[in-house]
Amino acid sequence: MKKISRLLTSSLLVLSLAVGCSNNGSKSTDNPNDKASTASTNESASVLVGIKGPVLSLDPANYRDRLTESVLRNVFDGLVTVDEKGVIKPAIAESWENTTPTEWVFKLRKDVKFHDGTALKAEDVKFTFDRILKENGIDGKTSPRKGLLEGVKEVQVVDDYTVKFVLNNPWPILLTMLPLQQIIPKAYAEKVGDKGLAEKPVGAGPFKLVKAKMDERIEMARFDDYYGGAPKIKNLAFDVIPEASSRIGALKAGEVQRIHDLSPSLSKTLMADPEIDVKTVEGTRVYMLQMNVQKAPFDNVKVRQAMNHAVNMDAIIDKILNNYATRLAGPMLSNAFALDTSLKPYEYSPEKAKQLLAEAGYPKGFPVVIDSDANNKEVAEAVAAQLRDSGIEASTRVWDVGVLKPMLLKGERQMFMGDWGNSTLDPFDFLNPNFITKDRANYSQYSNPRVDELLKQGATEIDAEKRKAIYKEAQQLIYKDAPWVFGFSKKEIEAxxxxxxxxxxxPDGSLYMSKASVSK
Structure with missing residues (x-):
């Protein structure tokens, strides 16, 4: 706590630049309590947000990390944004048109400025996307975000305020993926280079970066010339406080004003505090147990189905997650596009699990180690206890996720308790990486040629009803093959x-602060 207070006192002295108000889709404008309290605000207020981990990069094209994106969305804006209901809204682009099945034309606003005062034009948009799409385009390496633009062939400048996206094939989710790409200034990036951009980025968002130590603090100040209107807070900082209990302590002590990633049990300690608001929303992250289907015993579908019957996911949601979660019948979120609502969760039945294990040749069960990161440790331990009730010798092991993931991709682990985000609510950026053979998140080593075929079809089918039919067939096959113990989605809890x-x-965990204010 003393460290946080000391940092607060010293750092806020240097936060003194400019302001803006974001189109980033914050739910706050729909909160009647927030509206009622904006009559008298402190326009010179400084706000600190406590976050659970470090920001991985300040270059908006050089990471694939939700927390990093949650922070940087305050500095950068994209062509479009998305509201809390998943509706695409204008941002830097004021309008767009799908002129042919493989071409989209975007008209840019003419009042957008970067933090260095230069006007944002079509050349900046093209430069931004060229860096992402080009192999080895960022300091000799390929952008980790290239996979989010799989359908884009190139971006063309039509005139100063018009750009054209040319696709490899019809790609129905272009608009859905664009909020994930943030625009940078071409002239500045070419002047300072990739390293300079990562050290001192310039965006067109509501706040401009002042300085950053990514594993400790990111400091920002408002941008007065923001096209969306000036924020009502002068200074903004994000403090890295890894332990949830420490974040709570900092909030209660007044050393930070907002914290995220609260567990249901810890949030209860704050609900009785009259000086604190606890808020929740349905999340967009799926939690599951992935089984390595290429190695015994999980190369047998009956064993995988038995695992689903052996885990009482409803009890885990009730007892561990305090019902701040939603049970999922199959692999997809309950509000995702093309969800197959005919699928029902596997019934919890240790007897059925034992029967299937006996049929698969494992009447006495087998040993299994469930690997997880620290965030999923508690659920993994509960699952292991339930599996032991079905005769399976289950134990758990906690890893640093950076060490674990390469082993998962190589098929070196048995079973993994993990999670994967689906902020777009579209199957493309969830089912494809998790279930296409050898794709980037296929830790279960799952491979079904028909599923591969369907998911690739769904990526280019422009008829919405046909897309739904394609994805429903894929879900049914995945459900039957059961490469996962299907799990749940958790609510986002903040205070x-x-x-x-x-x-x-x-829903996507973004820490938008462009509409925030501090009452007097």
Whole structure:
């Protein structure tokens, strides 16, 4: 706590630049309590947000990490944004048209400025996307975000305020993927180079970066010339506080004004505090147990189905997650596009599990190690206890996720308790990486040629009803093959001091602060 207070006192002295108000889709404008409290605000207020981990990069094209994106969305804007209901909204682009099945034309606003004062034009948009699409385009390496633009062939400049996206094939989710790409200034990036951009980025968002130590603190100040209107707070900082209990302590002590990633049990300690608001929203992250289907015993579908019957996911949601979660019948979120609602969760039945294990040749069960990261440790341990009730010798092991993931991709682990985000709510950026043979998140080593075929078809089918049919067939096959013990999605739980208004958790966990204000 003393460290946080000391940092707060010293750092806020240097936060003194400019302001803006974002089109980033914060729920706060729909909160009547927030509206009622904006009559008298402190326009020179400084706000600190406690976050659970470091920001991985300040270059908006050089990471694939939700927390990093949650912070940087305050500095950068994209062509479009998305509201809390998943509706695409204008941002830097004021309008767009799908002129042919493989071409989209975007008209840019003419009042957008970067933080260095230069006007944002079509050349900046093209430069931004060229860096992402080009192999080895960022300091000799390929952008980790290239996979989010799989359908894009190139971006062309039509005139100063018009760009054209040319696709490899019809790609129905272009608009859905564009909020994930943030625009940077071409002239500045070419002047300072990739390293300079990563050290001191310039965006067109509501806040401009002041300085950053990514494993400790990111400091920002408002941008007065923001096209969306000036934010009502002068200074903004994100403090890295890894332990949830420490984040809570900092909030209660007034050392930070907002914190995120609260567990249901810890959030209860804040609900009785009259000076603190606890807010929740349905999340967009799927939690599951992935089984390595290429190695015994999980190369047998009956064993995998038995595992689903052996885990009482409803009890885990009730007892561990305090019902701040939604049970999922299959692999997809309950509000995702093309969800097959005919699928029902596997019934919890240790007897059925034992029967299937006996049929598969494992009447006495087998040993299994469930690997997880620290965030999923508690659920993994509960699953292991339930599996032991079905005669399976289950134990758990906790890893640093950076060490674990390469082993998962190589098929060196048995079973993994993990999670994967689906902020677009579209199957493309969830089912494809998790279930296409050898794709980037296929830790179960799952391979079904028909599923591969369907998921690739769904990526280019422009008829919505046909897309739904394609994805429903894929879900049915995955459900039957059971490469996962299908799990749940959790609510996003955050907390803030009562005086902080105009904020709300978002389904994708973004920490938007452009509409925040501090009451006097």
């Amino acid at each position: 803030g001091v009562k005086k902080l208004q105009g904020w709300s958790p978002t």
